[in-house]
Amino acid sequence: MREQTIASPIEFTGIGLHTGEHATVRILPAPAGKGIIFRRVDLDNFELRADPASVARVAYATTLMNRGVWISTVEHLLSALYGVGVDNAYIELDNFEVPILDGSALPYTEAIARAGVVRQSRRRKYMRIVKEFVLKEGGKTLGIHPSETFSVKYDIDFPHPLIGKQSIEVEFTGTHYADSIAPARTFGFYHEVEKLQAGGLIRGGSLENAIVLTPSGMLNGTELRFPDEFVRHKTLDLLGDFALIGQPVLGRLVAHRAGHALHTRFVGELLESSSHWVLDAAREAVAAVYDRRGRS
Structure with missing residues (x-):
């Protein structure tokens, strides 16, 4: 490739x-x-x-x-x-x-x-993971494990009726990203808006560019794009931060309640931990996406 x-x-x-x-x-x-x-x-x-x-x-x-x-x-x-x-x-x-x-x-x-x-x-040169690498930070975990393909497994847990516990696993090299991950929108909580805006954040946020959650539902007049849109968006964010690694990877990336801080710290420390990976030319893998029940 x-x-x-x-x-x-x-x-x-x-x-x-x-x-x-x-x-x-x-x-x-x-x-x-x-x-x-x-x-x-x-x-x-x-x-x-x-x-x-x-x-x-x-x-x-x-x-x-x-x-x-x-x-x-x-x-x-x-x-x-x-x-x-x-x-x-x-x-x-x-x-x-x-x-x-x-x-x-x-x-x-x-x-x-x-x-x-x-x-x-x-x-193309691929970063092939040869030894697992895991970071933990409080109740958050992010790790990568040897694999012949690139995949992401992400778990989240929010005390909200539209979210709760959600999990997704995606194995891909191209085509499934656009259909299964890219459409998932960013989300936030209405009760945090005033505080965030006072801190200079989300001043451009609206119902046109985010899912805004109330205690019992959401303000948006549209439906969710996926029942598990929230964990899909977290996966989208993880891939955006993981892209900073600068090359395609062969490994199974597993995240539990991670976020931008852990994502970016992980990428930096993984690059420095050269005993955990080698650079390699590699074959393409077939893309597939699985929900937490294992159906494709």
Whole structure:
């Protein structure tokens, strides 16, 4: 399998979830071996690589920084690129927060499907896990285990009637991400809105870009996209943070009540723990998604 980039540019304009400010994001083809590079076009095309060393803040979103230049709420876009197998891209942004769009990664995956992807000259290198690596933080756990494919198992537990205990396991290399993970929207609790806004967060949040939960249900006038949309969105976020690893992985990723802080810490420490993985060329695996009852 060779590295891939998008075939033609993609552009979106929208508001930032936390800043409420308008921004335009453009995704452009990049050469083989380049990785994912952000460019702040409002700051003389300042470039910032999507990698663990750039992570600066993880409060309700993942924020990257280099030399005082910020790029915030990157996880949905990075998740989409990683989920559909785009290895190399330039991401141009004219403000410091990526627009939230509808709160999911679906607009990105649909646009990538329309634009197409192209294979490049460089052969893909996979990080193959050879020894399990696990981090625990309070009641949260994130680990990765040897496997011939890449899969994610995520469990969450919220004391809310629409959520409760949810679990999903996804094994994939491409096609299932767009159908099963990308449409899942971000969510939050109505009773936290005032406090978060006072802290400078979710100023662009609305029923158009998030599921807003009340004590007994949700404010949105639409139905959930999946009965377990919440754990699917957590999986989406995990993949966005895991994309900072910079290459495809062969391993079984298992998360329990994790979040951005643990996700990004995990990626950084895994990269430093080189006895747990090797770089390898590898074959494609067949994508499949399973719910907690094991049905495909």
